[in-house]
Amino acid sequence: MTYLSALLQRPGAVAGTGRDAGVASHYGSPLPEQRALDRGLAVADLSQLGVVKVTGEDRGRWLHSLASQALNNLKPGDSTRSLFLTIQGRIDFDTKVLETEDSTLLITERESAAPLAAFLNSMRFMMRVEVTDETDHWAVLGARKALVEGALTWVDPWPHVGIGGFSYSGPQHPAEDTTWIEQLIPLEELDATVAALQAQGVSLAGTTAVEALRIADWKPRFGAETDEKTIPHELDLLRTSVHLAKGCYKGQETIARVHNLGHPPRRLVFLHLDGSEHTLPEPGSEVHLDGRNIGKITTSALHFEAGPIALALIKRAVDPEATLEIVEESGAKSPATQEVIVSTDAGQVVGRAKGFIRPPTR
Numbered sequence: 001m002t003y004l005s006a007l008l009q010r011p012g013a014v015a016g017t018g019r020d021a022g023v024a025s026h027y028g029s030p031l032p033e034q035r036a037l038d039r040g041l042a043v044a045d046l047s048q049l050g051v052v053k054v055t056g057e058d059r060g061r062w063l064h065s066l067a068s069q070a071l072n073n074l075k076p077g078d079s080t081r082s083l084f085l086t087i088q089g090r091i092d093f094d095t096k097v098l099e100t101e102d103s104t105l106l107i108t109e110r111e112s113a114a115p116l117a118a119f120l121n122s123m124r125f126m127m128r129v130e131v132t133d134e135t136d137h138w139a140v141l142g143a144r145k146a147l148v149e150g151a152l153t154w155v156d157p158w159p160h161v162g163i164g165g166f167s168y169s170g171p172q173h174p175a176e177d178t179t180w181i182e183q184l185i186p187l188e189e190l191d192a193t194v195a196a197l198q199a200q201g202v203s204l205a206g207t208t209a210v211e212a213l214r215i216a217d218w219k220p221r222f223g224a225e226t227d228e229k230t231i232p233h234e235l236d237l238l239r240t241s242v243h244l245a246k247g248c249y250k251g252q253e254t255i256a257r258v259h260n261l262g263h264p265p266r267r268l269v270f271l272h273l274d275g276s277e278h279t280l281p282e283p284g285s286e287v288h289l290d291g292r293n294i295g296k297i298t299t300s301a302l303h304f305e306a307g308p309i310a311l312a313l314i315k316r317a318v319d320p321e322a323t324l325e326i327v328e329e330s331g332a333k334s335p336a337t338q339e340v341i342v343s344t345d346a347g348q349v350v351g352r353a354k355g356f357i358r359p360p361t362r
Contacts, residue, residue: 002022003021003047003048004022005045005048005190006191007023007024007045007191007194008023011028012026012028012029013026013027013028013206014026014027014028014206016048016206019048019111019223020048020211021048022047022048023045023046023207024045024206025206025207025208026206026208026209027206030208030209030302031302033204033206033208034205034209034212034303036203036205037144038144038213038304039144040143040145041201042143042203042205043142043143043147043194043202044142044206044207044209045139045140045190045206046140046141046207046210047139047187047190048207049107049108049109049135049140050109050110050112050114050116050133051105051106051107051108051113051133051134051140052095052105052106052108052113052116053103053131053132053133053134054103054104054105054106054129054130055102055132056127056129056130058129059129060104062123062124062127063104064246064247065247065248065249066084067083067095067249068082068083068084068085068241068242068243068249068251068252068255069081069082069097069162069246070163070243071097071104074099074104077100077153078097078098078099079098079099079154079155079156080097080157080240081094081095081097081156081157081237081240081241082097083232083237083242083251084116084250085232085251085252085255087251088251088254089231089251089252089253089255089258090228090251091230091232093108093115093116093222094108094109094221094226094241095108095116096156097154098153098154098184100152105134105152105184107140109223110135111223113133113135114135117131117132137186138184138185138186139185139193140182140183140184141182141185141190142181142182142183142210143183144178144180144181145179147181147183147197148183148193151185152183153182153183154181155181156179156180157240158175158180158217158239159173159176159217159219160176160239160240161239161240162239162240164243164245165238165240165241165242165244166242166349167238168233168236168238168239168267168342168343169218169236169239169342169343170340170343173218174216175216175219180217212301212303212304212309214299215299215301215303215309215310216303216306216309218236218268218270220237220268220311224283224298224299225298225311225313231254231258233258233259233342234264234265234266234267234313234316234342236342238255238259242255244256244259258347259349260347260348261347261348261350263316263346263347264346264347265315265316266315267313267314267316267342267344267346268298268311268312268313268341269311269338269339269340270309270310270338270340270341271287271297271309271310271311271312271324271336271339272306272309272337272339273300273308273309273310273334273336274334274335275307277332277334280300280302280308281300281310281334282300282328283297284297284329285297285328285329287324287325287327288326288327289318289319289324289325294318294324295312295313295318296312296313296314297310297311298310298313299311310326310336311341312324312336318344320338320343320344321338323335323336323337324336
């Protein structure tokens with residue numbers, strides 16, 4: 001059944017589409033909503049997200065053996081990010097991890113929740129764990145700070161480099177001094193909880209505002225910045241979602257090989273768009289350099305301060321100083337300038353072995 005948030009009944013609410021269907025894209029004033037959200041004065045309904053619950057005494061070490069992040073020593077209240085990868089190191093699931101007194105909660109895209117639960121259940125074997133898809137029981141509220149007292153609260157570690165992590169960006173990151181919080185509310189309490197917040201002066205913001213702030217924070221989103229080929233290195237996800245020194249897990253060989261000896265084939269880039277077309281390029285619009293297609297727009301937005309901005313996935317070796325050209329499906333073309341997220345020399349931390357791997361036999 002398609003999810004429809006109770007907050008879509010609020011005055012001015014315009015329904016979202018795509019992966020944000022079921023909640024409001026905005027409530028009539030996208031840019032003021034974005035400004036209020038960025039200043040911690042608004043809350044966004046993110047109940048289009050999914051929630052998978054893992055219980056049982058073996059859950060920590062079991063999840064640790066499957067995921068890219070270290071999950072074996074989490075304490076109640078701890079928050080982190082983690083990936084579940086294919087054997088080739090491509091991203092199958094991207095999860096926000098919240099540890100509680102008796103469970104590990106995995107917040108993910110709604111369309112990923114059921115497949116993630118099915119995958120985890122297929123890997124239980126003799127472990128003392130239980131996995132359930134709790135999506136229909138929880139609403140999710142997003143904000144720059146915790147607004148609902150006593151709620152289960154996930155604190156985004158982005159963009160801080162965690163223990164065992166690694167940054168492919170430069171020393172300065174635009175999200176260094178920002179925070180992002182997601183709180184879980186029983187679904188039947190969503191309407192009343194938001195009404196109580198509004199009575200305290202907190203306003204509502206839609207997903208249009210959330211996406212604009214996400215782009216400005218250089219934060220990739222599963223299903224937007226990813227495709228069937230994406231590996232974590234391309235999106236700078238080693239900083240928060242991967243522990244490079246943890247034990248064996250599916251996809252680890254690719255993580256280690258690309259990081260130590262190779263380079264990712266593509267890199268995420270932040271773009272300042274020209275804006276003269278008075279429209280935003282749709283996801284999938286081609287990015288060109290000297291008439292050649294070198295990538296695609298993944299997400300675009302109108303930011304309340306920066307203007308038209310976008311994230312794009314392009315070939316790693318593209319000159320970071322080059323002005324790029326956006327080519328939309330309609331044929332419209334416009335220039336864009338880059339800010340480097342993933343550096344052109346990302347990877348090859350150790351360097352390739354030289355000479356014989358083993359000395360020749362005699």
